[in-house]
Amino acid sequence: MASHAIDTILKEQRLFEPSDEFRSKAHIQSRAEYERLYKEAEENPEGFWANIARELHWFKPWERVLEWNLPFAQWFIGGQLNLSYNCLDRHVAGARKNKAALIWEGEPGDSRVLTYQQLLYEVSKCANVLKSLGVKKGDRVAIYMGMVPELPIAMLACARIGAPHTVVFGGFSAQSLIDRINDCGASAVITQDAGYRRGAEVKLKEAVDQALPQCATVQNVLVYRRTGCEVKMEPGRDHWWHQLMETASADCPAEPVDAEHPLYLLYTSGTTGKPKGILHTTGGYSVGTYITMKWIFDLREEDTFWCTADIGWVTGHSYVVYGPLQNGATSLMYEGAPTWPEADRFWKTVEKYQVNIFYTAPTAIRAFMRLGEQWPRKHEMKSLRLLGTVGEPINPEAWIWYREVIGRGRCPIVDTWWQTETGAAMITPLPGAIATKPGSATKPFPGIIVDVVDREGQSVPKGAGGFLVIKKPWPAMLRTIYGDPERYKQQYWSQIPGMYFAGDGARIDEDGYIWLMGRVDDVLNVAGHRLSTMEIESALVANPAVAEAAVVGRPDEIKGQAVSAFVTLKAGQTAGEELKQQLRQWVAQEIGPIAKPDDIRFTDALPKTRSGKIMRRLLREIATSGTVKGDTTTLDDFSVLTKLSGDEE
Numbered sequence: 001m002a003s004h005a006i007d008t009i010l011k012e013q014r015l016f017e018p019s020d021e022f023r024s025k026a027h028i029q030s031r032a033e034y035e036r037l038y039k040e041a042e043e044n045p046e047g048f049w050a051n052i053a054r055e056l057h058w059f060k061p062w063e064r065v066l067e068w069n070l071p072f073a074q075w076f077i078g079g080q081l082n083l084s085y086n087c088l089d090r091h092v093a094g095a096r097k098n099k100a101a102l103i104w105e106g107e108p109g110d111s112r113v114l115t116y117q118q119l120l121y122e123v124s125k126c127a128n129v130l131k132s133l134g135v136k137k138g139d140r141v142a143i144y145m146g147m148v149p150e151l152p153i154a155m156l157a158c159a160r161i162g163a164p165h166t167v168v169f170g171g172f173s174a175q176s177l178i179d180r181i182n183d184c185g186a187s188a189v190i191t192q193d194a195g196y197r198r199g200a201e202v203k204l205k206e207a208v209d210q211a212l213p214q215c216a217t218v219q220n221v222l223v224y225r226r227t228g229c230e231v232k233m234e235p236g237r238d239h240w241w242h243q244l245m246e247t248a249s250a251d252c253p254a255e256p257v258d259a260e261h262p263l264y265l266l267y268t269s270g271t272t273g274k275p276k277g278i279l280h281t282t283g284g285y286s287v288g289t290y291i292t293m294k295w296i297f298d299l300r301e302e303d304t305f306w307c308t309a310d311i312g313w314v315t316g317h318s319y320v321v322y323g324p325l326q327n328g329a330t331s332l333m334y335e336g337a338p339t340w341p342e343a344d345r346f347w348k349t350v351e352k353y354q355v356n357i358f359y360t361a362p363t364a365i366r367a368f369m370r371l372g373e374q375w376p377r378k379h380e381m382k383s384l385r386l387l388g389t390v391g392e393p394i395n396p397e398a399w400i401w402y403r404e405v406i407g408r409g410r411c412p413i414v415d416t417w418w419q420t421e422t423g424a425a426m427i428t429p430l431p432g433a434i435a436t437k438p439g440s441a442t443k444p445f446p447g448i449i450v451d452v453v454d455r456e457g458q459s460v461p462k463g464a465g466g467f468l469v470i471k472k473p474w475p476a477m478l479r480t481i482y483g484d485p486e487r488y489k490q491q492y493w494s495q496i497p498g499m500y501f502a503g504d505g506a507r508i509d510e511d512g513y514i515w516l517m518g519r520v521d522d523v524l525n526v527a528g529h530r531l532s533t534m535e536i537e538s539a540l541v542a543n544p545a546v547a548e549a550a551v552v553g554r555p556d557e558i559k560g561q562a563v564s565a566f567v568t569l570k571a572g573q574t575a576g577e578e579l580k581q582q583l584r585q586w587v588a589q590e591i592g593p594i595a596k597p598d599d600i601r602f603t604d605a606l607p608k609t610r611s612g613k614i615m616r617r618l619l620r621e622i623a624t625s626g627t628v629k630g631d632t633t634t635l636d637d638f639s640v641l642t643k644l645s646g647d648e649e
């Protein structure tokens with residue numbers, strides 16, 4: 001990590017106020033109200049979080065709100081609760097009993113609705129099935145499924161009996177499953193025969209069969225039948241979901257657990273070495289996801305909320321399952337690919353279920369931009385009221401497109417910055433209170449104390465780039481890396497001593513708005529200027545020909561680093577020398593000659609992780625040596641790499 005700050009070149013001036021109509025119905029209605037809440041939380045964080053926690057059900061109240069031994073936090077000590085109870089029983093006891101909790105759209109077009117009562121029934125049975133397989137409080141359960149309702153049912157069943165789950169994204173390989181199961185010592189696996197993706201079957205049970213000979217701790221496998229494809233069932237170990245569910249009792253009271261009882265582990269790939277098991281515990285995570293869901297998405301009783309993330313990622317944990325259900329909301333889940341069978345599947349689905357709040361990733365937005373406006377324009381989507389993004393910095397032009405083409409200029413956008421480690425959204429507009437600027441995640445959520453600092457932890461001046469840190473503990477924070485507290489300390493709390501730093505660059509403008517600048521590992525140093533990849537990419541994406549861009553540095557004898565750009569074009573644009581020169585000039589004009597790409601490669605697609613993040617590390621290798629030798633286990637589409645390395649300047 002370099003010690004000096006990052007130069008900033010992006011100059012975005014547009015400002016969008018929420019409409020009076022939106023404001024007047026919002027939970028938080030003005031900047032002044034936000035400032036008041038923020039101040040209140042800053043002055044008395046324990047009182048602020050305790051007030052929110054009291055909106056949930058506790059079997060036993062806490063004795064102390066926070067115990068903080070840097071970097072180890074405990075929240076709501078002595079309190080007992082159950083997250084499955086707060087997601088289900090609490091609502092079933094009242095008017096939401098027959099409200100839709102989950103609306104599910106299968107890829108082939110089948111559909112299911114589960115009311116709160118029905119979901120409680122399924123979860124209780126599943127919890128009893130797990131118990132009958134010998135799963136006890138504290139035992140780890142690995143869940144390897146696609147986006148079917150049985151996935152949240154399995155998670156809630158684990159939470160109900162106090163068995164921490166670890167959901168492994170269904171797109172990961174048998175090897176990833178082995179690593180995760182062995183790291184946490186899971187005793188049971190819940191899976192399905194196969195899932196649907198782009199009309200094909202993803203054989204999940206087969207991957208489990210491949211993995212298990214190398215996983216000594218697993219004693220039982222529960223298999224949900226989705227596609228009906230043939231699977232091998234190992235007697236004594238493998239059990240059909242439908243058979244055990246049929247006879248299981250639907251009476252399974254939620255087990256009160258301590259606030260600090262582990263709720264789940266979710267593995268994220270570190271830049272090096274083995275994946276890190278991010279540990280979240282029950283009380284703080286419940287409080288964080290509950291209140292962020294309510295205020296950021298400005299939830300109303302009648303809303304249909306759609307977060308398009310796969311539940312295999314933290315976004316799905318917090319905003320498909322636990323955030324919406326704790327709030328008694330209706331959460332939509334979709335099983336398959338965004339463009340299957342045609343490029344308007346998302347927009348068709350928005351219309352079919354009259355979705356009000358839509359939350360997706362910048363990578364998806366840029367992909368839709370590339371496919372063209374005609375697809376969303378086929379649908380009116382009048383029900384949409386609020387849009388959200390998460391996962392990467394969003395380029396201003398993509399933001400504007402999202403606002404105009406999807407939101408029809410009517411819907412505020414919440415650009416939410418957070419991480420697997422933070423559990424819940426941290427920097428984000430509250431949509432009725434904060435005017436938005438395209439590309440800025442705006443303001444910290446009340447109770448979240450952030451700053452942009454230099455390597456020594458000193459605040460950098462307004463407008464200067466630096467390292468984004470969090471200075472005080474927050475309820476939904478990770479508690480540790482499973483089994484490796486030393487790595488937790490080193491990784492997050494030691495690079496900038498005494499503060500939480502997880503790798504992002506940022507700057508704060510004159511209005512106190514925060515602009516994320518991408519991972520600091522990706523920062524370029526061109527002739528002594530530290531440039532954020534995100535800003536150069538934003539300039540490229542602002543050109544009408546460009547759909548998506550990734551910028552990396554490659555060694556350069558004179559400048560230290562040269563700027564290498566990988567560009568995908570919008571439909572109908574022709575790649576060629578002329579366009580290359582135009583784009584170089586364009587960047588020089590937009591942000592200055594210093595940022596002008598030294599080389600530009602056109603490509604059909606950029607290498608991305610399964611969660612949609614551009615893998616700049618691989619692009620750096622290509623830009624530098626023309627080939628890739630590094631680890632590609634998280635890469636989504638391998639053919640992309642061959643195409644890129646074959647396409648030299």
Ligand code: PRX
Pocket residue numbers: 268314315389390391392393394415416417418419420421441502503504516518519611
């Ligand atoms: O670099 C930031 C980026 O995604 C990282 C966290 O990734 P993950 O743990 O997979 O969680 C993603 C979903 C919460 C961050 O360190 N990131 C996430 N949201 C944003 C973002 N970068 C800029 N703006 C965002 N809104």
